[in-house]
Structure formats: structure tokens, C-alpha cells
Amino acid sequence: MSFEEMWAALLPVGRDPGTGGYHRFAWTPPELECRAWFLDEARRRDLDVERDRNGNLFAWWRPGGARDGAVLTGSHLDSVPGGGAYDGPLGVVSAFAAIDLLRERGVRPGRPIGVAAFAEEEGARFGVACLGSRLLTGAIAPDRARGLRDRDGRAFGDVLAAHDLDPDRIGPDEDLLGRVSCYVELHVEQGRALTAPVGVASAIVPHGRWRFGFAGEGNHAGTTRLEDRRDPMLPFARMVLAARDAAERHGAFTTVGRVEVTPNGVNAIPSAVTAWLDGRGPADDLVRRTVAEVHEAARDAAREHGVAVELAEESYSPVVDFDTALRDRLAGALGGVPVLPTGAGHDAGILAARLPTAMLFVRNPTGVSHAPAEHAEPADCLAGVEALTAVLKNLACG
Ligand code: GLV
Ligand code: MN
Numbered sequence: 001m002s003f004e005e006m007w008a009a010l011l012p013v014g015r016d017p018g019t020g021g022y023h024r025f026a027w028t029p030p031e032l033e034c035r036a037w038f039l040d041e042a043r044r045r046d047l048d049v050e051r052d053r054n055g056n057l058f059a060w061w062r063p064g065g066a067r068d069g070a071v072l073t074g075s076h077l078d079s080v081p082g083g084g085a086y087d088g089p090l091g092v093v094s095a096f097a098a099i100d101l102l103r104e105r106g107v108r109p110g111r112p113i114g115v116a117a118f119a120e121e122e123g124a125r126f127g128v129a130c131l132g133s134r135l136l137t138g139a140i141a142p143d144r145a146r147g148l149r150d151r152d153g154r155a156f157g158d159v160l161a162a163h164d165l166d167p168d169r170i171g172p173d174e175d176l177l178g179r180v181s182c183y184v185e186l187h188v189e190q191g192r193a194l195t196a197p198v199g200v201a202s203a204i205v206p207h208g209r210w211r212f213g214f215a216g217e218g219n220h221a222g223t224t225r226l227e228d229r230r231d232p233m234l235p236f237a238r239m240v241l242a243a244r245d246a247a248e249r250h251g252a253f254t255t256v257g258r259v260e261v262t263p264n265g266v267n268a269i270p271s272a273v274t275a276w277l278d279g280r281g282p283a284d285d286l287v288r289r290t291v292a293e294v295h296e297a298a299r300d301a302a303r304e305h306g307v308a309v310e311l312a313e314e315s316y317s318p319v320v321d322f323d324t325a326l327r328d329r330l331a332g333a334l335g336g337v338p339v340l341p342t343g344a345g346h347d348a349g350i351l352a353a354r355l356p357t358a359m360l361f362v363r364n365p366t367g368v369s370h371a372p373a374e375h376a377e378p379a380d381c382l383a384g385v386e387a388l389t390a391v392l393k394n395l396a397c398g
């Protein structure tokens, strides 16, 4: 299967025919179809398949039976709600295509090369991004992970059990980590910063997710006097505007992309509003200050309207500066490609706490991501595969 054939096989999976957006949430049918595709591609190539205790998938090429010092590549197969085709799958498809090129060219690496598909990278189902790699590296406590719930109230632990994974065995996997020498993730670039076909990542900016819960009093839209209302929608609205203002003041990014209203009726004052704030910025203290100011504005507005407000941090990822030696080695193997930071989170950022990690970016001409317009030109995708091939050769043969 060529890059184009693999890409074409994945393209319809989980795609909304109306919007063109992808809905591939961890352990839902479209994502399971992507997993089945991964296993087929691995077996087609005679790679050793491994599903780890945390539900991450690996396909290992072990020339001569080599087991240790593996060079790991890959990405993820799940998506955000209504996401683009490239975020995640481009790295996995490119990884298989790069192994094909190495074999076609008669390269026989001394180290194993692994292709990874990390579970629940987007956190679209259970709320914590990079859940699979966080569990693998010990960045999230197994107890907390087991209790995470999806929008239908299903616990992560129960979903794992339904797919033959033992929820009591999730958590750090030193055996697996000990077999890997480095991780290189190829990813579509998610803004307009990359003007060459391929680039190398320097850093991931700090980012996190916070949940605001506003609790008021449900009541009738027509009979409740304005002065008698305890409407949680009002402090919520103030919180959204405060988030934008704070981001502008601190040079940060804030987004409120998800909100749940209870009971969500046109003619009922809501009893509760839950909203998620995504906050990112150039430095940890700026992100922290931004969120603190949003919280303060939400508290002031809630007090004014007789509403209770609660804030919970669901995840936080400090700044990641990718391993300089590995980054320089990639840039050297590729000969003068741009080196750039990103505002997007990645498993490579989580794994960086345990291993040297690096990222290759493929140009995105629309600059759009997490939306259907996300794109990479076929020629740039193939340039990405060539770059990854050169990098894997350099790392696994050197
Ligand atoms: C994942 O892509 C994120 O940056 O949230
Ligand atoms: Mn993403």
C-alpha cells in the first residue's frame, strides 16, 4: 500500500458527509475502524503488533530481531469533534510509508523502528489530552484516569474493560519506555508559520484546560422577574469576554469551545452552565496569570448574580523545549529546514519528560487545523515522508 492508498483508505472513516469534519473519538466505532486499519497495515508489512496496557498501539520492525534502543515514530488516529483529516493520521500513514521506503532502498537498521498510534491524544472523549502517552509515562495517576467520564457518563476504566484491557493495569510502562531510545512525531503544521514543505519543531508552548461550573436556579423565562433571577448564563458570558480580554493583555490564547447548559431549554432560565477554557501562552506564568484573571472576573460576575462558581484544572502541560541534540540531528539530516515552535499539544511533548523527542512538521497551506479546512498538499506530504525516512535512517542506522 502506497502513501496515497493508505490515505485514501482512511479518508472516509468517521467523516461527516455534510461538514467534511472528522469525529473519531477514542474507542468509538470510527476510531476502532482506524485501529483495525493500523493493525492491517502492520501485518501487511510483517511488523510485530503490540497493544500496550494503556491502549496505545505499536507496530515494530525488528531487523535481525533487535529489541532495544528502538526509534519510535507515529502519532495518533483520534480527532477533535469536527476535526481535519491530517491531525494525527498524517504521522501514522507517513511512518508506514517511511518504513516501506527504507525497505525498498535496502536499508537494514541496527535498531528496531516502531510506529505508534497513541490513544485519546485529543482528549475529545475523556477530557484529558494525550491520555495514552500520559498514562504510559506516568504523567497522570491511573486512579484519576480510570474515573474520567465521557459525555454519556461512561468511565474510562469501563470503556477499557469493554475492549479487553484491564483497567487495574493501566499506568507507567517502564519496560516499554526502556526499549525506546527516542520518539520523532511527524505532524501537519497547525498554523501558517511554516512556509517550506517541511520543518522541525523547537518547542511546544504551555497549555491547559480548565472547567468552570456555574450553578444558579432554574426557573420560568416569562414569569421570573429579572431581579429575582440567579441565571448562570450571565456570569458565564462575562467569563468568556474576560478570557478574551486577559488573553489580549498577556499575549496569551484563550478559547471557550465547549459549553453545556442545563437543562438547555429555550424558555427556561438555566440551572447550571459548565464551560471549558483552553488557555495557552508563551510562558507558564502568563498562562497562569491569564487563567487567574478569568477566574476572578467569573467570581465577581457570579457574586453579582447570586450564582456559585467552581473552577477545576483538568490538565496542564508546561513548556516543552525539544531535545536540542536530537533536533539538531534532524535538522542536520534534512539540511537547512526551518525550526519553529507550536501552540498545539502533542504526545511528543508528553514523552519528552522521559525520552529525547522531536517533531517534523508538514506545511499547511490553509493554516487551519481542528476543522475541516485543515490541509497539506500531496507533494508536501510526500516531502514529509522523505524527510521522515531520512531521519529514521539517520537515527536507526547510526
Ligand atoms: C491538540 O492538538 C491540542 O493542541 O489541543
Ligand atoms: Mn489536534
Ligand code: MN
Pocket (backbone or CB within 6 Å): 076, 087, 088, 121, 187, 345, 346
Ligand atoms: Mn495531533
